[in-house]
Amino acid sequence: MLDARRLYMLKTVAARGSITAAARSLALTAGAVSQQLAALRNDVGVDLLRPDGRTVALTEAGRVLLEHADRILAAMEEAESAIAAVKGTVGAAATLAALPSTVGAIVAPALGALGSRHPQLTVTCFVTDQAQLRELALGTVDVVLGQRYHHVPDATPRGITVTPLLDDPLLVVTAADQGDGLPVVLRDLAARDLAVPPPTTECGQAVLHGCQRAGFTPVPRYVTADIAAQLTLARAGLATALVPRTAIDPTAPGIRTAPVADHPIQRLLFAATRHTENANPTTAAVVAALRTAAREGRAADPPPAGE
Incomplete structure (x- = not known):
């Protein structure tokens, strides 16, 4: 056998x-x-x-x-x-893989709520942007908080169930004294010093695609996948960044955000699990907490001026 x-x-x-x-x-x-x-x-x-x-x-x-x-x-x-x-009961352990840019606004609130609602459940969280759905398919994690940029066709592997959480637009980020918060025409960024992710990353590809739709190919001054570094450069007045809304602390001082007016760049944040005919109460509890945190976080986040 x-x-x-x-x-x-x-x-x-x-x-x-x-x-x-x-x-x-x-x-x-x-x-x-x-x-x-x-x-x-x-x-x-x-x-x-x-x-x-x-x-x-x-x-x-x-x-x-x-x-x-x-x-x-x-x-x-x-x-x-x-x-x-x-059995109908939430278990004692689960594993979650989540994007770094979602930790503050979604993951931390969700895990806090889970700890209060299901104190017996211990969630081990892997903060990574590498091959999350592959790890889910292999069974090394139980839930993935992932992303898909809207210009990319859906390529969810067979056997994976995806629960949409929210649409998360990239915002234009500048120093507080360099912007007015009004919507920005993407083509206007061609004349600015930009801080963007490498084109090998999903976000970098999305920025490149959006800029090319707007009629130009960006020549960035700073290239980094570290969102904290992008925000630091923007805060210092050295660069303009394009950063997912969820990754920005709305109370952070020294920066101003504005939406893209004409060619929005946005990602879908989703929770993914392995498909089963019978919902597992443990993974269902994790997904429900992520969905609630995403919904409440979006509702509590004031829109940029002019949006």
Whole structure:
């Protein structure tokens, strides 16, 4: 009989690209993973992996087995969710992956509310912008607070359920004495010193796309994915930044924000979970807290002058 744990190791190796990387994510030694994969190979009687340069790749038999492993592991999670739904109680642990730009306005309030409402629940939060949905599909996290910029087609992986939280526009940020808060025509930013994320990031791509729609390609003075650095440069009067509204503390002194008038750039913030027919009470509680925090935070955030 096939061992589900070994099937999960095969899935992890296929996703990570190497036994070493899979072992690291599983908190095991590479030797331990290799032994379990060797046992799985003996179970099925055919090679499942082959060397591929410095990585490994699935053989044809490995690809076939992985297709079945995905269904087996999904069925096991479905069974666990069904039992949890019958019990109807929120569990003791959950893991959340969240974008750094959402921590202040959404994550912290949501976790605070969860702590009051479900004191037995401990949520481990990974603040990262790297491969969140892949980690969700692999089962290393239970809930993802992610983003999708509106110009990008929806590419949600199969088996993932997405709950929209809010539309989050990028605002033009300047020093307090350099702006009036009125809506800004995006083309006018062509003449300013800009602080923007690298074009390899999702936000950087969105800024580039928006500017090109407005008729120019930005030549930034400062390139950084660190939103705190962008706001510092704007506060010092050294640059104009384009920053998601959710990432800006509306009470922060020394800056002024304004909406984009003609070619808005905005992202959808969403909560994602693995799809099950029966909602798991624990992940449902986390998603509900994120939704409430997003709604209350948006309602409490005064719009920029002129919006």
